[in-house]
Amino acid sequence: MTEPVRFTIDGRPAEAEPGVSLLAALWNDGARALRSSVTGEARGPLCGMGTCFECRVTVDGQPHVRSCLTPVRHGMNVGLRTASLPVETTSTKASPPGASPSVDAPQRTESVEPLEAQVVVVGGGPAGLAAAVHAAEAGARTLLVDTYTQPGGQIWRHSVAPPIAAKHWIARFVRARVAPFVGATVVDAVAGELLVEHEGRPRRVRFDRLVLATGARELFLPFPGWTLPGVVGVGGAQAMFKARARFTGQRVVVAGSGPLLVAVAAVLAKEGARLVGLAEQAPLGRLTAFAAGLWRTPRKIAEGLGYGWCLAGVPCRAGAWVREVEEKGGTLRATLTDGRRTWTWDCDVLACGYGLVPNLELARLLGCETAGDRVVLDAAQQTSVPGIFAAGELGGIAGVDHALVTGAVAGLAAAGRPISAALAHRRAAELAFGARLSRAFALRDELRALARPDTPVCRCEDVAHSRFETVASAREAKLATRAGMGPCQGRVCGPALAFLRGWPEDTIRPPLFPTPLAVIEDGLGDDRGQA
DSSP states (O other): OOOOOEEETTTTTEEEEEOOOOOHHHTTOOOOOEEEOOTSSSESSSSSSSOOTTTTTEETEEEEEEEEGOOOOTTOOOSSSOOOOOOOOOOOOOOOOOEEEEEOOOOOOOOOOEEEEEEEOOSHHHHHHHHHHHHHHHTTOEEEEESSSSTTTTOOOOSOOOOOOHHHHHHHHHHHHHHHEEEEEEEEEEEEEEEEETTTEEEEEEEEEEEEEEEEEEOOOOHHHHHHHEEEEEHHHOOOOTTTTOOOOOOOEEEETTHHHHHHHHHHTTTOOEEEEESSSSOOHHHHHHHHGGOOHHHHHHHHHHHHHHHOOOOOOOOOEEEEEEEETTEEEEEEESOOOEEEEEEEEEEEEEEEEEOOOOHTTTTEETTTTEEOOOOOBBOOOTTTOOGGGGOOOOOHHHOOOOOOHHHHHHTTOOHHHEEEOOOOOOOOHHHHHHHHHHGGGGGGGGTTTSSSETTTTTTEGGTTTOOHHHHHHHHHTTTTTTTTTTTHHHHHHEEEEEEEEOOSSSSSSSHHHHHHHOOOOOHHHHH
């Protein structure tokens, strides 16, 4: 029998399964409130994948460690309710995985030779894997840069064995001899070069052609009570489950919008969660029309039937959404509405998310043209910047098959190979599916009115909804309220404000993520000035 990992939580002994994330270990131990906000409110995990920074804790005296990105280990001393503001430190040690180490004092690092490749792919999810594999198999020297230590991204995230769908691509990835550069985060970029933070130190990566496969994150919309511990994203619940957080026996409500709701609810129910109910904001008519169009993709029909079997007996409501959630004696009470009537569902966990938004920051920093929530691409997945390609969610939210097909096109094009008619046809079909998906799950206007004046919109800085009434843009909001200036750098409140107020996102500036000063000191400022 495998020996458990022994660590402490606020000085109290605790145990966890080997290989789980620290967040999963804390969750399984019963911890829901992990940090304190700038106004002292208890906060718990939201996204489960390192975007929201709500799962920060203190580890061995180092504050602001993102527990979702940090493996639990023997002897680890974890402190909860970490103060939200940076703590001054003079430490010169490299920050642990998952930290927000921009508070560290700058340190000089030994010069390391830049990594170089003909094709560099950023992102190790399905789109990035497909791009890297096809580029390498076409003869291009290929390097894959990814934040995570295992290939697969969020959709194929795993802590032990990869899912069946991922095994084929991971095997091809190994056979193609793609050079992996994992645990690495791109924080700056100019033409032909990336600045990457790796283990708290800078590393430059040079490329002839670049494929962006940076994926997407969950869209969260504010409503009263959405910051309570126990309220997580739908994708957040999925990410936590894949990191081996347990939901067995817990009462779970799943709400929001998109196919992910059904998939996550089915998985949690299969693993022993008590599904209280599922609420999809899209009206039944649109959902029925979307389902009727799935005859073109029989495999998706089979997947849907499998999910339906797992959810037999679970109350499912179309055209319904969460109006507010309260804490009542240690229980969450979610109030839902369909616009005509209201009802309540008591639960231990509310998983609520409103679809996905692509991670466009790196593409925008490189000057790639965007339109709405996607990168403008040609038939070869090339952006407006010659030599830079994009795949997966950057060209629209359409699922794994779309990511694999567009990744293959981008990888081949980056390697200078032609795109076959069959592959072009598959790409067109997946783009059409994405358009149908977008229409079916378009968000209703009623969701814009959920936040009350005192409802926090920016979670990092605790900026209430009423603070935005006197400002006219995301830039002005940042200057007047600090919204978007917290650790997540607007990745949560930015898309929410774009939906609520119609504001385009503010200008992108490096670094793209909170970054050690040692990395910033060795940044690309001079290179950018010469570009």
